[in-house]
Amino acid sequence: MNTTKPFDIAALKAEISVQLGFDPQNPPVNVDDEQAAFVLGVKTPTLAVWRSTGRYNLPFFKVGRLVKYRISDLAEFLASRTASHTGEVSA
Template sequence: MQTKNHQAATAAANTADTTTLLLTSADAAQMLGICTNTLAVWRSTGRYNLPFIKVGRCVRYRLSDLTDFMTHRTALHTGQVTRHD
């Protein structure tokens, strides 16, 4: 089930410049199919090269960065999967 924010972000992505569209951690996690706690661990450990923006205590992800992250991790078979990060 998509959140209203995620639905709005998806709709906005169709008309907005995706380099400036920012998503919350919850929306980014939902887009990636992971838990928000997993994103927090990735940020603190640097496990993956997934850029984020932090203003005060707020963390945001660019839609374009999430799309790039998923594109670079897409494989056609398991022999093709390599560790880039």
């Protein structure tokens, strides 16, 4: 996958915080799986499948039965999945 340019992870974290309704100057460090799914535009069962199969390298952690994601990991995941096109580059 070809990325268009390096992303400012801090800007992505602020954008995610705003999207979730948090103050970007004082965002939470972690969000639950429902909030992570909202940010990524998928359903929570999709995240559960990704966790169990290891389909994507999206770090998460568990606190008891609760699943949590770091906002910084979500930002890095989105940056790494951003592409300029799906085809091969021709010379």
